[in-house]
Amino acid sequence: MARTSSSKENAQALFHSLRSAYAATPVNLKIIDLYVGFAVFTALIQVLSLIFRNPFSLPHFYYLEDPQVVYMASVGSFPFNSFLSGVLSCVGTAVLAVCLRIQVNKENKEFKDLPPERAFADFVLCNLVLHLVIMNFLG
Amino acid sequence: MATMPASASDLLKSFKLKTKQQELLIRVSILCLVYILAFITRLFSVLRYESMIHEFDPYFNYRTTLYLTENGFYDFWNWFDYESWYPLGRIVGGTLYPGLMVTAVLIYRILRFLRFAVHIREVCVLTAPFFASNTTLVAYFFGKEIWDSGAGLVAAILIAICPGYISRSVAGSYDNEGVAIFALLFTFYVFVKAVNTGSLAWSLVSAFGYFYMVSAWGGYVFIINLIPLYVLVFYFLDWVKHMLSDTKLFQAFLRITVTCAVAVGGIALGLGMVSGYISPWTGRFYSLLDPTYAKDHIPIIASVSEHQPTAWSSFMFDFHILLFLFPAGLYFCFKRLSDATIFIVMYGLTSMYFAGVMVRLILVATPAVCLISAIAVSATVKNLTVLLRSKNKVVQTGSTKRSGGSQSSSKALLDQSQPFQKNGAIALLFGAFYLLSRYATHCTWVTSEAYSSPSIVLAARGAHGNRVIFDDYREAYFWLRQNTPQDAKVMSWWDYGYQITAMGNRTVIVDNNTWNNTHIATVGRAMSSYEDEAIEIIRSLDVDYVLVVFGGVTGYSSDDINKFLWMVRIGGGVFPVIKEPDYLVNGEYRVDKGAAPKMLNCLMYKLCYYRFGEMMTEYGKPPGYDRARGVEIGNKDVKLEHLEEAFTTSNWIVRIYRVKPPNNRCEI
Numbered sequence: 001m002a003r004t005s006s007s008k009e010n011a012q013a014l015f016h017s018l019r020s021a022y023a024a025t026p027v028n029l030k031i032i033d034l035y036v037g038f039a040v041f042t043a044l045i046q047v048l049s050l051i052f053r054n055p056f057s058l059p060h061f062y063y064l065e066d067p068q069v070v071y072m073a074s075v076g077s078f079p080f081n082s083f084l085s086g087v088l089s090c091v092g093t094a095v096l097a098v099c100l101r102i103q104v105n106k107e108n109k110e111f112k113d114l115p116p117e118r119a120f121a122d123f124v125l126c127n128l129v130l131h132l133v134i135m136n137f138l139g
Numbered sequence: 140m141a142t143m144p145a146s147a148s149d150l151l152k153s154f155k156l157k158t159k160q161q162e163l164l165i166r167v168s169i170l171c172l173v174y175i176l177a178f179i180t181r182l183f184s185v186l187r188y189e190s191m192i193h194e195f196d197p198y199f200n201y202r203t204t205l206y207l208t209e210n211g212f213y214d215f216w217n218w219f220d221y222e223s224w225y226p227l228g229r230i231v232g233g234t235l236y237p238g239l240m241v242t243a244v245l246i247y248r249i250l251r252f253l254r255f256a257v258h259i260r261e262v263c264v265l266t267a268p269f270f271a272s273n274t275t276l277v278a279y280f281f282g283k284e285i286w287d288s289g290a291g292l293v294a295a296i297l298i299a300i301c302p303g304y305i306s307r308s309v310a311g312s313y314d315n316e317g318v319a320i321f322a323l324l325f326t327f328y329v330f331v332k333a334v335n336t337g338s339l340a341w342s343l344v345s346a347f348g349y350f351y352m353v354s355a356w357g358g359y360v361f362i363i364n365l366i367p368l369y370v371l372v373f374y375f376l377d378w379v380k381h382m383l384s385d386t387k388l389f390q391a392f393l394r395i396t397v398t399c400a401v402a403v404g405g406i407a408l409g410l411g412m413v414s415g416y417i418s419p420w421t422g423r424f425y426s427l428l429d430p431t432y433a434k435d436h437i438p439i440i441a442s443v444s445e446h447q448p449t450a451w452s453s454f455m456f457d458f459h460i461l462l463f464l465f466p467a468g469l470y471f472c473f474k475r476l477s478d479a480t481i482f483i484v485m486y487g488l489t490s491m492y493f494a495g496v497m498v499r500l501i502l503v504a505t506p507a508v509c510l511i512s513a514i515a516v517s518a519t520v521k522n523l524t525v526l527l528r529s530k531n532k533v534v535q536t537g538s539t540k541r542s543g544g545s546q547s548s549s550k551a552l553l554d555q556s557q558p559f560q561k562n563g564a565i566a567l568l569f570g571a572f573y574l575l576s577r578y579a580t581h582c583t584w585v586t587s588e589a590y591s592s593p594s595i596v597l598a599a600r601g602a603h604g605n606r607v608i609f610d611d612y613r614e615a616y617f618w619l620r621q622n623t624p625q626d627a628k629v630m631s632w633w634d635y636g637y638q639i640t641a642m643g644n645r646t647v648i649v650d651n652n653t654w655n656n657t658h659i660a661t662v663g664r665a666m667s668s669y670e671d672e673a674i675e676i677i678r679s680l681d682v683d684y685v686l687v688v689f690g691g692v693t694g695y696s697s698d699d700i701n702k703f704l705w706m707v708r709i710g711g712g713v714f715p716v717i718k719e720p721d722y723l724v725n726g727e728y729r730v731d732k733g734a735a736p737k738m739l740n741c742l743m744y745k746l747c748y749y750r751f752g753e754m755m756t757e758y759g760k761p762p763g764y765d766r767a768r769g770v771e772i773g774n775k776d777v778k779l780e781h782l783e784e785a786f787t788t789s790n791w792i793v794r795i796y797r798v799k800p801p802n803n804r805c806e807i
Contacts, residue, residue: 099339110337122339129343 032101036094043090050083081139089134096126169292170279174272176659180583181268181309183591188608190264190311193593195576195634195651197313198641201263203231204240204313208259214744215240221635222646223630224658225680234654238355239318242266255293266306274321275299278506281328284335285479286575288523294513300582303457303505316502319356324506326352326362327486331479343377358503361490369485376481420726438712440655442705445499456589457501459581460574461512463490468511471518486520488512526564538590568607595638596791597695609693612638615686615793618786619643624683629795630677631686632666632699632706633659638688648680653695656713663710666743674781675744677798685782685796689747692756692791694766701767702730703743731770739774749784754791 095120103119111119156164184193192201207215245267247262261462275295282291298304307316311755326348333341351429353359378397454462465487472480490504592598597609619629620643628646636650649659677685691699699706705718711717721737722728730738738744752763752775763775783798 096339103337103339114338119339122343126339126343129346 021060026106029101029105032097036097036101039090039097042095046083046086046090081137085113085134085137085139089131091097092130092134093127096123096130099123152172166288166292170276170295173275173279173292173295173299177272177275180300180586181271181305182586183309184265184312184593187591187598188593188596190262190457191593191595192260192308192313192641193311194314194593195594195637197263197311199651200239200315201260201636202314202637202641203235204243204259204263207240207244209680212241219292221651222640223650224655225646225648225682227655227658229652229654230658231626233651236357238322238351239266239313239315240355241354242318262796263313264311267312267314270318270321271299271304271308274304274324274782276505276765277321277324277328279326282510282513282517284328284331285483285510286517290510290513293516294510297461297516297578298506300579300586301458301461301505301509302582302590303501303508304554305582306457307585309586309591311593315356316358319352319358320502320506322348322352322355323358323503324364327482327506330366331482334478334482351778359520361503365486365489368489369482372485373481374479382463405796435635438705438708439656439659442709443698446497448782449495449498449501453498453501456585457505460578461508462511464515465508467519468513468515471514472511482509483507498598516571516575520568523564523568523571526560527568544605566568577594597693601692609695609790609792611788611790611792613642615786615795616642616790618788619645619684619686619795622786627683629684629686630662630665630682632662632678632688632702634702635686645684650681656709660710660713663706664714664717665743666699667707667710667722669737669740670742670745670780670782674798677781678801681799684785685746685798686795687743687746689791689794690767691747691751691765692754695792696767698764698767698792699743699749700730700747706743729770730768730772732773734773744774745777745779746782746794747771749779749790749794752776 007075075114100119102108103114104116105111151694158640188758192198203215203218206218207362210218216232216237221228223229225329243259243263247257247259250262261395275298279288279295282288282294284291304320307314308320311481320414326345327346329341329348333339342763348363349359351364355472458465469484469487472484487504487507487510490500490507494504595612597611599607599609601607616639617640619627623645626646628648629643630648631639632649633653636647638644639647640650641704649662650656653659661676663681665673665680668676688698689700690696691700704722707717707719707722710720711719721739722735724733724735729735748763748765751765751772755762756764756766761771764770764771765772779796781799782796783799784794786795787793
């Protein structure tokens with residue numbers, strides 16, 4: 001009994017310390033965190049929608065029973081490009097936002113003399129190139 | 140008169156620069172000399188023969204570049220080539236790496252814009268040496284990033300003449316690797332710079348460098364696998380560092396996260412592979428993990444000589460002293476472990492593993508080996524000269540250099556106990572310079588003897604020591620170009636396909652792209668069958684001319700008879716009617732009287748040895764003596780029923796046969 005309660009207390013202590021530490025972060029970092037969360041959430045939705053897509057809810061076309069077509073419809077080699085580009089653009093912009101957060105955070109000693117405007121400009125430029133590539137890959 | 144020496148000494152004083160400027164002058168002049176050296180050491184074959192494209196693959200690249208200059212980028216990107224793989228054709232636009240061609244055409248357009256009237260062939264021939272020179276510059280900056288500018292200079296010098304790189308980038312070797320190694324090193328350099336500075340702008344440049352690499356060569360897989368591996372190792376090392384000095388809470392958190400991530404990743408990968416979502420690797424890359432895979436399953440990959448596992452002699456030939464400087468450099472890297480040195484160590488170790496599996500990949504390992512060896516050389520020389528210098532300083536009892544204060548005093552203590560330290564240092568320095576000079580001699584010799592032959596023009600020494608040139612290949616291709624109808628189709632082994640389309644300008648059945656194994660096996664089957672069966676296959680493919688390469692008169696050993704067993708294996712892999720033991724006698728491959736009867740009557744034998752039985756090739760030997768195999772051939776009386784001889788080159792190296800139209804049906 002003492003063991004489980006101590007581990008539960010441990011978990012609660014962990015949770016509380018994390019929460020209080022997070023509440024103390026400045027607002028701009030929280031905005032970036034929100035953006036990262038949104039991007040990851042979008043990526044997750046796309047991945048789940050690919051896995052749990054139900055082919056039998058489509059109207060009954062006979063050619064769909066052709067094994068070749070069924071295979072292509074379930075893996076989707078043509079829409080696969082779009083799926084990949086959707087997921088990768090979300091993940092890519094999340095990664096770039098994490099980089100921005102690291103560079104803008106005043107508590108990081110390594111990036112002390114990097115002006116936050118420069119960090120933001122880098123972020124915007126990299127996002128531009130990323131989305132240019134994604135647009136090309138969309139097919 | 141007294142003013143003269145004064146003005147002279149004034150002149151000298153005006154030249155005397157500060158130390159930093161002297162250093163800069165030395166560095167820049169060394170880099171300029173290295174740039175020029177890297178270019179001119181690759182020009183042996185241009186000086187000996189002429190400015191032409193070498194080997195087989197570059198002819199395809201040259202043909203596509205020609206097409207690009209004449210027809211523009213849109214047509215090039217959508218080009219469907221009906222002149223190769225006869226009934227099938229080939230989608231060129233979608234199956235090649237355009238980086239090399241686009242680069243060459245860009246350079247060509249720039250030169251034309253500046254009113255230099257160059258031909259595209261000159262640009263193609265000299266593209267690889269130009270990019271090799273650029274690689275030396277990138278190697279300098281990379282070395283500077285990893286260690287210091289001294290190591291950078293040594294790296295530039297080493298990579299300028301290293302035979303492993305020269306082998307694929309001589310003038311005339313217009314192949315993807317010439318440009319790709321520059322792109323590879325550039326991408327790695329910019330990546331390490333991004334890691335060191337932490338700025339996103341540099342990582343953007345590395346993304347563009349990687350894009351150029353992907354457009355240039357299939358070896359981009361190496362980059363995209365090495366970088367995530369590096370990140371993983373880096374984080375692992377960081378985590379180990381953290382773990383040694385942190386609270387229990389943080390440790391527990393990390394442990395849980397890492398275990399969960401690894402478990403989830405492993406389960407996902409396993410599910411993916413089992414259910415077929417993640418497709419297994421293709422044959423060529425799979426053989427890197429399992430070197431015996433290709434030999435058992437895919438004879439075409441196994442037959443390419445460049446894909447064989449590497450022998451130690453190849454390593455010594457291509458690296459010379461770098462082979463033992465490499466472990467020394469690894470030692471130095473581990474002594475001063477930083478982000479950049481972890482990267483170069485990983486690059487070196489992984490590329491050396493792959494270089495051991497496949498001869499062709501020595502090229503990828505060369506930059507890593509040169510950089511790490513440069514660290515060893517630079518660190519050693521630096522330590523030795525510090526010893527020399529500090530001894531001088533103590534003797535002068537004068538000013539001390541920046542950090543030399545404590546050093547010279549400690550050295551002073553040492554000096555009294557080891558009076559011969561300075562002599563030892565001088566001896567070691569001389570030893571190091573001797574080794575480096577031997578390296579330079581070896582590299583130049585290797586370049587001159589082994590890696591500068593165009594393969595399409597052969598040279599030999601005559602009886603009086605004079606040089607004899609065999610230009611038979613080009614003779615035969617130009618005969619094809621000028622004496623056959625425009626839509627003639629030529630059947631030959633796949634090695635010569637690119638050259639026939641580029642120089643002979645005729646349609647071929649199979650070429651070096653080897654994308655369709657069954658088509659190649661059909662040709663192999665035709666070559667290994669009796670003439671009656673072969674003519675069926677030949678007529679079904681609409682072939683007009685058959686081309687074989689024969690080295691019996693000149694002693695040329697890379698001819699079709701020596702490659703014949705591969706034809707049998709590849710043909711037999713698809714058509715079980717062709718069995719390899721039929722052509723061997725007691726497991727031995729022979730063409731003389733004791734050869735297997737199927738061997739003595741197959742189409743390849745007949746085409747190669749037609750009329751050869753009457754030929755005197757060497758003094759004192761009977762007629763029909765095959766100089767490449769060193770035996771008298773078994774079947775001298777070769778009669779052809781469905782083919783007739785069209786052309787044989789002056790040294791009998793290339794022989795072309797015309798397919799006779801079918802006989803008139805006899806009337807009753």
